[in-house]
Amino acid sequence: MDQPAEAHAVKRLDPLLPEQADAADPDVHAWVAASAGTGKTQVLTARVLRLLLAGAAPPSILCLTFTKLAAAEMQARVMARLAHWAGCPDDDLAHDLAAIRAPVDAETCRRARGLFAAVLETPAGLAIQTIHSFAQGLIASFPVEAGITPGFQTLDDRAAALLRRRVLTDALSDRSDRGFRRDVEAIALDGGEARLHAIMAGLGKYGEALAALRVEGVDPLLRRMLGMADGGSAAATLAAGLAGLPWDALADMARALGQQSGVNALKLADGLAQVVGAADRNGLWPKLWGLFFTGKNEARKPTGLIPKALDEEEPELREFCVHVQNQLLAIRAEQERWQILEHAGRHLRVAVRLARDLAAAKHRAGVIDYDDMIAAAARLLAGAGAADWVRFKLDSRIDHVLVDEAQDTNLLQWDVVQALVEEFFAGKGQRDRFRSLFVVGDFKQSIFGFQGADPLIYRAKKEQFHLLCEAEPDRWKELPLSTNFRSVPLILDVVDRVIDHVGPEQFDRDAIPAHVPHKQGAGTVLLWPPLLAKADNGAADDAAAEDDGDSDEPPLAQDIELARRIAASIAGWLGDADPLILPASGRRARAQDILVLLRRRGRLMNALVGALHDAGVPVAGVDRLNLAEPLAVADLVALVRWVLQPGDDLTLAALLLSPFCNLDHQHLTALAAQREGSLWAEVQASPDLDVAAARDWLAELLRLGRNVSPYRFLEAVLSGPLAGRRRLLARLGEEARDAIDTVLDQALACEAAGAASLQAFLTWMAAENLEVKRDPEAALDAVRLMTVHGAKGLQAPIVIMADACGTLRTEAGALIMPVANGPELPLWLPPGLVQPPPALADALAARQEDARREYHRLLYVALTRAEEMLCLAGAAKANKDGGLPDGTWFGMVAGALADAGLVAVDDPNWPEPVQRLHAGPPVAVQPASLAPASISLPTDPWWQRAAPAEARPPRPLSPSALGPDPVAAPPPDAGRQAAARRGTALHRLFETLPGLDAAVRDVVARQWCALNVPDLDADELLATVSAVLDDPAFAAVFAPGALTEAPVAAVVGQVVIAGSIDRLLVTETDVLAVDFKTGARVPADLAAVPPAHVAQMAAYAAALAAVFPGRSVRAALLYTAGPRLIELDAHALSTWQPSAALPPADPITILTQ
Structure with a gap:
């Protein structure tokens, strides 16, 4: 949008x-x-x-x-x-x-x-x-x-995740398939439980193609893709490759190096001598590889292998080293084929088995997911x-x-x-x-x-x-x-400059036209100075420097400092001392004007939430919360788990160390190290005062957990005397508040789904990668934090790109590619491939290139969210020169604006000057927006008092139940029951027969009586109804357009009146309500009408007066045994008034049919 x-x-x-x-x-x-x-x-x-x-x-x-x-x-x-x-x-x-x-x-x-x-x-x-x-x-x-399956049901994300987890659990419990268990054990050792869940998550997109395979067909399929013949082994291939090396020449090289004085030369000579003289050279293959290649699998330079003096004596050794490296690369390529066959094969076999199981489970349950x-x-x-x-x-x-x-x-x-x-x-x-x-x-x-x-x-x-x-x-x-x-000219000029600086081909394959601004006004761009952690240049030697493979992620302290500085800047904008005026709108900035964008969720986003809370800035929290990540969620889930199983020592240990009990590791060691029984028994017997406080807290927790729903239990723990929320926030910070509220929301959702037990709540929370999404356009005056992906389609006057100093990560996870000219399948490749087969190498290169281009397109999306003001910030590990790493968004934007007229401005929130770019006509400031909001703080500590009992809404009053009833009626005898059935039958006939011709009416009435009341006298019933319908005195009651059994509901005073009127005629000026009375006693006049009947019609009249204001309301009773129509006069209709002091309320509704 x-x-x-x-x-x-x-x-x-x-x-x-x-x-x-x-x-x-x-x-x-x-x-x-x-x-x-x-x-x-x-x-x-x-x-x-x-x-x-x-x-x-x-x-x-x-x-x-x-x-x-x-x-x-x-x-x-x-x-x-x-x-x-x-x-x-x-x-x-x-x-x-x-x-x-x-x-x-x-x-x-x-x-x-x-x-x-x-x-x-x-x-x-x-x-x-x-x-x-x-x-x-x-x-x-x-x-x-x-x-x-006809009548299928669609699984939402949670239900689909729970089904996948159940299928995985069932498969792991199957002990009959030993091959599957071996593959799973190897995968778990390699990638842990997360790898298995990643395989399960991929079944959504590729489940159909995987389910079409057979487990025994995986190996032949991969061999065709890798160009490998049937049979053979990795060991035999390695032995054959090593046999082709020039071992005699390598022995000579080792002896020559052994005569040198340099440490590196002697280490290489010793290593070569070990490999040359080994009986089992296969076992020393990693060592041989490491002699000629670095830890990053890059070929060592000949100048680093051959000392200068030896190089002058035997210059041919340089070429010999390159020749050996090429041979080792060829051997490595063959070995990597075997590694791919083994590694990808086990993952693919497991995926095929699980895909088939999942498809069968869906078919049995009659469900499908979105894919x-x-x-x-x-x-x-x-x-x-x-x-x-x-x-x-x-x-x-x-x-x-x-x-x-x-x-x-x-x-x-x-x-x-x-x-x-x-x-x-x-x-x-x-x-x-x-x-x-x-x-x-x-x-x-x-x-x-x-x-x-x-x-x-x-x-x-x-x-x-x-x-x-x-x-x-x-x-x-x-x-x-x-x-x-959307954006002012300056923002669009920045976008065009970045496209030209990076290269238009990185964003689109066709020519990109310049962005033409429709909206006029000034704009501002701020480049906050990057926070750079110093690089470690203290490598002992060149080899160590080459092997340095540390992550380029900034230290946690850098992220925390960055979050604090961004929060301080935002707090300054929103404060009264020096409020920020939007450059184009001319009004004071509000919290809802600010959108903070990040490339991915993680610790910086969490740190920003906490820092903004600490700075007093309203913040809407993260756009998506993965419930598997926050510590507050883990503590609350552990709390529920322990209440269900107090003998679970591991969970209790986690609770004792959590903010709820706040014990330290010394306390836990003293309790657990020498225990003879359960940990809970040790806690109960401990004389330590801190442990005693934890014991009392946990005992109350157990009491609260008896026969209570998940939400009521968690809310009691968090907001009641146990003060669980306060304890969590005290240690985990304000960023935990969002996670706590989300767990409560999930408890309510769990109960709404019909699972109102604590055990069901644990199952509910166990769904893999469970994410909770927030409406990005909810009407909140708060700063929004979200990923660039989540912000697609959104906009804001102020956009802050908070992690603009990160670099493009190497793509990980399964490689998606057609296998052996078949459908696309996920291939989990072993890490550290140096010489993958050409088909895989091309696919890997294409994936990385696609990722790089998408990285640039993501930058375009982030920049174009801004309407008037754009800010960039970030933290990173400095490169070897102490500067910003290559390929960052910050570097791209700064490079594009190098000649745009950036001005350095001092800002107390940043350690170095801020680069500022401002352009556009001056704007008239809206004076009303400068006045600080008037805030009235309550002095009455109402939140410390117990809430009063909630007022109940009025119970709907049924007019037919009105009237004195001082004595309970005895159980009806047979005669009363027959009279009641006769009355019901007459009501139904009066509802059905009006409007029918007399001849048709007789046939319809007799058929209805034969089917529904065969024991009653049909002739008598028909005679009673016909006497009324044929009497001209009652023509108005049964006129065309009159409603039958018309439901009516209205609020009169403070009372809800709800009922059903037997006959209702509404004209432009009048409203006539008639109720049928089928009893044998017929009053002679209005004075003889039972008070209950009068009260009933008076209540109906009051409701109709509220529904149809300005029209004359009349009410009458039709006694069918007469037949006699008795209309209530104004005095009778006034006998029922809920409250003369209250003005009539608006009607709720009237349903006509």
């Missing part, structure tokens, strides 16, 4: 720019390249509106968005505009039609005013939805054809047979397809889109009218490679659809949108 949603119903549409109008033209296929902030949502909305105005039926339009938020935003815009058109003045409608370049004639205006009703009358409304929602609806309509939806939809629309019929059905329904955020659409999703629109170009559709495709995206903003998105696919699809449109070239339009409505 490029622009925030505002009051759509009252604001006139801004006229489309010429290129926007071309894109919104419903008579062309449009492929739109929309740079950031160019109003693509406005164009999408205008295109939908013009399609509707041109006569497209609402169900014939399908708009596919990338996120639910985008779908909801667009749906709201379209519906708000249509609702506005339905009743707006003619000049407003004419303005809007002209703004979107639609015809402004009488017919178009008439159609525009009826569109809102037309869309509302469409059963499913406008189909503006995510592609997952469309796929779900598609396969729900054709489940058998899609190969899905299954897309795969099933693509499979449903592909091929022939049933797919032809499905496409035929869709072809008859869908005429226009619009695709949003197309650069983030993966290949499988494109297959679905292509199947939908191919008939548009083939000319074989059922309809003669023009059918259109609209695609909007931006190569520069493709940043979701980890989800399978590839901008090259986006580009290839453009060419493919263009070719399909060759028969009608005038119908195909490729349109760039470059006018930016």
Whole structure:
């Protein structure tokens, strides 16, 4: 979403720019390249509106968005505009039609005013939805054809994670498959439990391809990919390779080196002598490799191997060393093939087994996940047979397809889109009218490679659809949108400079037009000085320096200091001493104006939350919280686990060291080291005062945990006398508050799902990689922190790129590539590959290059979130020269602005001057925004008092139950029961028969009586009803338009009146309510009517007076045994008044049917 949603119903549409109008033209296929902030949502909305105005039926339009938020935003815009058109003045409608370049004639205006009703009358409304929602609806309509169990249920992320965990647990419990257990044990030793969960997570995208394999087919498949013959072994291959080395020459080299005086030469001579003289040279292969290569697997320089004196004596040794290194590389390449076969093979075998188990578990449960939806939809629309019929059905329904955020659409999703629109170009559709495709995206903003998105696919699809449109070239339009409505000119100039400095080819394969500002005003860029940790240059020798492989991550202290300095700067902006005035808006900055962006979640984001809390800055917390990471979550889960199992010593030990009990390791050692029984028994028996305090706390914890729901238990621990929240925040800091609140939210969600026990809560929290998402556009006056990925589509007046000094990490995880000309599969490769096979080497290089280009596109997305002010900061390990590492975002922006006129400005929050760039016209400051907000602090410590009992809402009063009833009625005898059944039957006949002809009425009544009350006298019932219906005196009661059994509810005074009126007639001036009484006793007049009946009708009259103010309300009782109609006079209707002192309240509702 490029622009925030505002009051759509009252604001006139801004006229489309010429290129926007071309894109919104419903008579062309449009492929739109929309740079950031160019109003693509406005164009999408205008295109939908013009399609509707041109006569497209609402169900014939399908708009596919990338996120639910985008779908909801667009749906709201379209519906708000249509609702506005339905009743707006003619000049407003004419303005809007002209703004979107639609015809402004009488017919178009008439159609525009009826569109809102037309869309509302469409059963499913406008189909503006995510592609997952469309796929779900598609396969729900054709489940058998899609190969899905009819009536399937869709798993959300949590349910899918829990199912994967259950499948993994069941597989690990299976002792019959020894090969699987061996593979799992090896994987666990190599990558731990996290590796197994990573394999499980990959089953979503590649589960279908994996499940199609057989475990025994994995080895042959990998051998074909690696070019390896059947049989053989790594040991035999290594022995053959080593046998080909020039061992005699190596022995001579060792002797020559042994005569030198240098330490390195003697070490090399000794190492060579050991290998040359070894009986088992295979075992010394790592040592031989290390003699000629560094710890980073880089070839040692000949000058580092051969001393200068020996080099002068035997210059041929240099060339000999290079020759040996080449031979060792060849041996290494063969060994790495065997390592890949073993390492990737075990991972692939485990993945195949788990994929099959997961597919079987889903089939048994009748469930699918989000990845299954897309795969099933693509499979449903592909091929022939049933797919032809499905496409035929869709072809008859869908005429226009619009695709949003197309650069983030993966290949499988494109297959679905292509199947939908191919008939548009083939000319074989059922309809003669023009059918259109609209695609909007931006190569520069493709940043979701980890989800399978590839901008090259986006580009290839453009060419493919263009070719399909060759028969009608005038119908195909490729349109760039470059006018930016979001950012001031300075921000856009910075973006253009960065693109030119880095290289346009790093952001897009096509030429990138300059960003044209539509919004005017001043802007500011701040480059806060990077916090650099000094590099360790104290290597003992060149070899040690070459082997230095320390991480480039800054120390934790640097991140904490960076967070503190950023928080201090923000606090200064928002404070009253020197408030920040937005350079273009001219008003005082608010917390909600600030968006802090990071490349990834982690310790810096957590440190920023804590630092902002400490500085008194309102902060919304992180955009996504992984519940497996915060210590506060781990402490709360341990607390629940121990309450369920007090004999769990390990969990109790963690609790004793946690902020809840606050003991140290000395206390724990004293309790646990020499214990004979359980740890809890030792705690209970300890005389130590600190342990006694912990014991009392834990005892109260056990008491609270008896027969209580997860939320009530946790809330009691956190907010009650145990003060759990205070204890956690005291040690873990304010950044723990968000995690604590999230755990409480999860407890409520767990209970809402029907799992209201502590054990169920533990299972609920055990879902792998459980992430909780926050609405990024929630209306909070607080600083927002999120990743750049999460901020896609958002904007803010002030954007802070807080980790701009990080470098691109080497891609890790499974390599995704086609295996042996088959489908793409995840390959887990062994670390430290030096000479991978060519196919793998090309794939690895391509992956790293793709990552580098996406790293640059991510920078573009981050820069273009800013409206008026952009700040960059970061911490890093300094390079060997003491400067910023190469390839950082900070370095790219600083380099791009080197000649832009940066000015050094002193800032007390930073150790060095801040580089500042400001440009644009001066702005008039809004005086009202400078006044500090008036804050009234309560002096009454209300939070320390117990909350009063919550007032209950009034219980609805039923008028039929009114009246004195001093004595409980005895149980009804047979006669009373028969009378009650007769009364019920008469009510039903009075409800059904009015409006029917007399002849038809008789037949219907007798059939109903025979089916429902065969024991009653049908003739008597029919005679009673007919006597009433045929009497002209009661014609008004049964007039056409009168409602039967009309429910009514209203608030009168402070009482809720709710009931059902037997007969209700509403006219422009009057309201008549009639209630049937079927008893045998008929009052002679109003004075003889039972008080309960009078009170009942008086209450109905009071409710109807509130519902229909200004109309005359009449009430009457129809005694069917007479028949006699007795109308209540004004005095009778006034006998029931809830409170004369209170004004009548607005009615709640009246339901008519």
